[in-house]
Amino acid sequence: MLLSTRFHFAFPSYxxxxxxxxxxxxxxxxxxxxxALLAGSAQVQGQPTTPAFFDTKVAPxxxxxxxxxxxxxxxxxxxxxxxxxxxxxxxxxxLLRGAFSYVRTLxxxxxxxxxxxxxxxxxxxxxxxxxxxxxxxxxxxxxPLLKENPALELNNVKVADYYRHQLTQLVNPASPAYIKPxxxxxxxxxxxxxxxxxxxxxxxxxxxxWNPLPKATKDALAATMLSxxxxxTVPQNWRYFNIFILSFFKSQGYSVNEKLLEEYLQxxxxxxxxxxxxxxxxxxxxxxxxAFQMYGRLWSExxxxxxxxxxxxxxxxxxxxxxxxxxxxxxxxxxxxxxxxSITYRFAAVxxxxxxxxxxxxxxxxxxxRRIASGAMLQFLENPDFLEDNxxxxxxxxxxxxxxxxxxxRGSVYWMSKAFLGLLTPADSPFWTATxxxxxxxxxxxxxxxxxxFQAGPNLLVTNYPNTGAAELRTAPHQPFSDPYRHDENYNxxxxxxxxPWQADGPNGEVAMNYVFKNKQNQWEPLRLYTFKRFEDGVYxxxxxxxxxKNISLHLADMPLPNGILRLDQNTSxxxxxxxxxxxxxxxxxxxxxxxxxxxxxxxxxxxxNGTYQLALVSFSGWQSLETLDTNGLNPxxxxxxxxxxxxxxxxxxxxxxxxxxxxxKSGTDWTTxxxxxxxxxxxxxxxxxxxxxxxxxxxxxxxx
Numbered sequence: 001m002l003l004s005t006r007f008h009f010a011f012p013s014y015x016x017x018x019x020x021x022x023x024x025x026x027x028x029x030x031x032x033x034x035x036a037l038l039a040g041s042a043q044v045q046g047q048p049t050t051p052a053f054f055d056t057k058v059a060p061x062x063x064x065x066x067x068x069x070x071x072x073x074x075x076x077x078x079x080x081x082x083x084x085x086x087x088x089x090x091x092x093x094x095l096l097r098g099a100f101s102y103v104r105t106l107x108x109x110x111x112x113x114x115x116x117x118x119x120x121x122x123x124x125x126x127x128x129x130x131x132x133x134x135x136x137x138x139x140x141x142x143x144p145l146l147k148e149n150p151a152l153e154l155n156n157v158k159v160a161d162y163y164r165h166q167l168t169q170l171v172n173p174a175s176p177a178y179i180k181p182x183x184x185x186x187x188x189x190x191x192x193x194x195x196x197x198x199x200x201x202x203x204x205x206x207x208x209x210w211n212p213l214p215k216a217t218k219d220a221l222a223a224t225m226l227s228x229x230x231x232x233t234v235p236q237n238w239r240y241f242n243i244f245i246l247s248f249f250k251s252q253g254y255s256v257n258e259k260l261l262e263e264y265l266q267x268x269x270x271x272x273x274x275x276x277x278x279x280x281x282x283x284x285x286x287x288x289x290x291a292f293q294m295y296g297r298l299w300s301e302x303x304x305x306x307x308x309x310x311x312x313x314x315x316x317x318x319x320x321x322x323x324x325x326x327x328x329x330x331x332x333x334x335x336x337x338x339x340x341x342s343i344t345y346r347f348a349a350v351x352x353x354x355x356x357x358x359x360x361x362x363x364x365x366x367x368x369x370r371r372i373a374s375g376a377m378l379q380f381l382e383n384p385d386f387l388e389d390n391x392x393x394x395x396x397x398x399x400x401x402x403x404x405x406x407x408x409x410r411g412s413v414y415w416m417s418k419a420f421l422g423l424l425t426p427a428d429s430p431f432w433t434a435t436x437x438x439x440x441x442x443x444x445x446x447x448x449x450x451x452x453x454f455q456a457g458p459n460l461l462v463t464n465y466p467n468t469g470a471a472e473l474r475t476a477p478h479q480p481f482s483d484p485y486r487h488d489e490n491y492n493x494x495x496x497x498x499x500x501p502w503q504a505d506g507p508n509g510e511v512a513m514n515y516v517f518k519n520k521q522n523q524w525e526p527l528r529l530y531t532f533k534r535f536e537d538g539v540y541x542x543x544x545x546x547x548x549x550k551n552i553s554l555h556l557a558d559m560p561l562p563n564g565i566l567r568l569d570q571n572t573s574x575x576x577x578x579x580x581x582x583x584x585x586x587x588x589x590x591x592x593x594x595x596x597x598x599x600x601x602x603x604x605x606x607x608x609x610n611g612t613y614q615l616a617l618v619s620f621s622g623w624q625s626l627e628t629l630d631t632n633g634l635n636p637x638x639x640x641x642x643x644x645x646x647x648x649x650x651x652x653x654x655x656x657x658x659x660x661x662x663x664x665x666k667s668g669t670d671w672t673t674x675x676x677x678x679x680x681x682x683x684x685x686x687x688x689x690x691x692x693x694x695x696x697x698x699x700x701x702x703x704x705x
Contacts, residue, residue: 054122056114056130060389061101068094068381078436081334083374085423085432089148091381092141092420098390099138099414100154106165109177110134112391112410117401119394119408126409129190131177134411135166136194139201139209141414144423146208160208167213171220181227188238190407192228196241199225199248200295203302204424210252222254230257236271236281237291239264244295247303265311268292269318274457276322276352283486284458284475285340289326290348290418293319297355298421316359322352323364327372328453328462331498332441332469334375338396338501338636339473341485343403345415346396347376354422357429366430368439377419392416396636402504403636405485441469450562452538459532461540463560468613468666470499474558476532476542489514492528495558495565499613499664500584503641504634511582512634512643515569517650518578519548530556539702543572551575552650554658555704559692561678564616564663568682568690570704571622571656576649583617583644583662586610587637595628595642600676606644611667616676617644620659624648655687 068091073082083091102112109131114121121130142159145152152159169175179191202210210218229245246261271278271292278292296315304312330336336349350373356364380386385398392413393399425431445451445466453462463472474495479486489502493513496502503512509524516524525548533541539559546552555570567581586593589610596607600618606626607616619626623646635641646660659682663675674695683691689703 053116054114054124056111056121056127058102058111058113060113061098063101063390065094065098065101065387065390067384070378076435077433078370078374080371080436080438081374081378083370083378085427088374088377088420088423089145091377092145092417092423093152093154094381095392095414095417096138096141096145096159097154098387099134100157100159100162101390103155103157103162106157106162107169110138110166110411113389114410115388115394115399117394117399117404118406119404119410119412120406121409128177128179129194130409130411132170132179132191132194133409134414135163135177136197136201137411137414137417139163139198140417141420143201143205143209144420147205147424150208163209164212167209167221168217171217171224179224181224182231186231188232188234189228192231192233192241192245193238195225195228196238196244199229199241199244200298200421202248203244203251203298204421218252222249222252225249226254226256230260233264235267237278237287237295239268240291240295240299243268243299247299247307250307251303262308265308268296269311269314272318274321275325275455275460276318276320277455277458277460278318279458282483283340283477283479283491284460285491286342286345286349287340289322289352290345290415293322294351294355294418294421297352297358298424301358319352320361323356323361323369325453325455325462326352327368327439328464329471329473330372330376331471332438332466333379334372334377335379335471335498336376337471337473337496337498338403339490339496341405341490342408342412342415343396343490344392344394344408344413345418346380346392346413347373348416348418350376351418351422354419354425354431357422357425357431360430364430365437365439366434367437370431370434371436371438373419373422374436380416396501398636400636402489402634407485440464441466448562450560452535452560454535454540459535461535461558465560465562467562468499468664470497472497472560474540476530478529478531480529480547487528489526492526492530494527494556494567497584500586501636503585503631503636503643506631506634509580509645509647510629510631510634510643511580511645512585513582515544515554516580516582517546517549517552519546521548524580527554533705537700539700541704546577549575549577552577557702557704559700559702561661561663563665563675563678564661566679566692567658567660567662568692568702569658569660570688571650571654571658573650574652576651578649579647581623581646581658581660583615584664585631585635585641585643586613586615587635588640588642589638593630593642597628598671598676600673603677605676607671608642608644609667610642614665614667614671615644616661616663616671617646618661618663618676619646620661620679620682622648622656622658623660657682657684657690659690 070082074084121127169177225245229242233242246256250256278288280287300312353369353373383397394404447466451464461474477491481487515527519525527544531543542556544554551574553572557568559566594609598605604619625647627645680695681693692700
C-alpha cells in the first residue's frame, strides 16, 4: 500500500478536514502530512532528492499498433467526426488490444513498461498495486465490450476468461497478484480506488465478471473489497469508491455497513456548488466530471434509484445543468482543455456526455454532445505521440514529465477508459442516434465576436472564441506550495485554452500565461494564490498575492476580446520585485517558429508564428521590455517551443497599471494595425479604475473594488 505517495488529494488539507471515516484515519493523516511536509521542505530548499530509477523490467510489446483510424466513417449520422457507436466500440477495442499485447497467458498481469521520471512503482512493494491498477482500469473499456461480445479474444486470449481468472488471483495468497485485505488500523490507499473502479465494472457486467465465479471466490472478494470499502476514505471524490463497493455487495446479498454508506452519500452531496460542478476539496477540475458526476450517474442507474431514490433524485438534479454549461469548455472541434491534475486521463473528461443517454432529457442537444465527445477522443487517438509501446504515454499527447503526478503508474492512464462506460447507454439512446452538429458554434457564436459564460458557484469563466474555435477557462485557485498536486501549472495559470496547452515554467523566469516574481530566495516564483472578486460587464476580476511574500500583490482584470485578451493588472505591492508575464506558448511544429518585432503607434509588439497559430504580445503600459524566448522540454506538444514574455518591476506603494494585449489568430495572414491595436486608449479614473476606449468606439470602465 502506497501510504506516502499514492493519494489523489492534498495531504496538509486532509488533516485539517479529516473525517474519522473508519479506523486508522487519524494515524494515516499524520503519516501523510509528515510525508508531504518533508517533500515540500526539500523542494523549497531547492534540493529535491532523486531516488534511483526502479525498473520493473517489462519488455515492450513485440508488435506495434498502427495509428488509430476511423474505418468507414458515417458522414451522414456524424458529418464532423464520422464516429458512431460502432466506432466507439472499435476505439475501445483498439486501446484494449494495446493492453492485451502484454498478455499471453491468463496469469500475465496488466503491467506495462515503466517510463523514466517520478511515476511509481519506486520499489517492489508497490508492484502489486501497479498491477491492480492496470487490471481494474482496463475493465472500464473491457466490461462494455464483453456485455455485447462475451467471446471477445485479443492476442489469442479470451478476454472474459482473463479477467475472471485475474479476479480469482486477487484473493489467492500464493499469487503475485494477491492483494491483502486492509489491516484493522489501515488507512485509505490506492487499493480502495481500484476496488471502487472494479465495483463499477461488476455492476456493469455481472453476468460476465461476477456470476460465473465460484462462491468461495465471491466470498473472498467480498471480504477483501469490503475491508477497504467499509473503512476510512478521503473526504472528496474518494468516498465514491467506498459507496460503490458497499452498494455492489449489498446488491449481491452480503451484509454491509449501510450506516456508513448513507453517511458517505450524504457527504458527497455537500460538495455540490452549482452549474454542474462539485468541489473536490479543495479544487475544481475534471474530477468533478470523471469522478463525482460519472459515479453519481452510474450509481443512480445501477443501484440508487431503487434503494435511495431521494439521493438519486438530487444527483440527477445536480447532473442536469451539464448539458448547458459543460459543453462550452470544449473547442468547436471537441478539443479539451489541458487543465488540472491527472491530465493523463485525457478524454475521460467527456464521460458525462454519453451518460446523458441514461434517462435522456429532451432538451439536450445530443448531436452536439456526441460531436464533442468523439472529437475529444480523436484529439488523442489520432495523435502519433499518444501511444508508446502500445500504451498511452504519461503526458497529454506524448510523454510530458511536468504534468505527471507521483501517484501515477503506467496503467493509470486507463482511467481515460471511463469514456467507454458511455457504451453502457442503450444503442437506441439519442446520444447515439442524433445527427452530429456543432451546437451554438454553427450560428450563435458568430465570427468577430467573443462569448463569455460565467458559472457561479465555482466562479469559473468559460470563453468561446469563434474566430479560432477555441475554448478558454479562468478560475481563482488558492493552492499553496504545500499542496503537492495542485500548486503547479496544472492550476496556477491565468487562463487555459484548448488551442494552447499549458507550458511549464523555466528556471530563468520563462513563463507562459502567468506572472512570476523574483522572490527572496532569488528564484522565480509564480502566482498561485488567487481570490475571485467578481465577473462584471465582460471582465473577470481576481486578486493575487505571492505566496512567500504577501507584500507582493496585484489586482487582476481579464477582458476577453474576439482575438485575445486585454490584461489590465494593477500593482498593489508594498515591496519592490522583478516581475515577468507570459503569453501562451507555441510548440515548434515544423522546425522553425517565425519571429517578428514591430512598433505600432508607439507600442512595442512581438509576434511568433509556428505555421498553425500566431501569437502577438503588445505592451500598453507598465512594462520595461518584451522578449521572445525559445525553450526546450517545457511544452506538452513538442520539446521545442517559443514564448513571448514581458519584463519589468513592481515598486512599493505605486499603483502601476500593467496593460497588455495577448492576441492570437491562425497562421496564413499578416497582422493589420487594427488587429494589433483593438484598444485605442487607456485612461486612469482615480486610484482604482481605468477607462478603456476601443477602436470600434466602445468604452468600458474597469474598477478594482
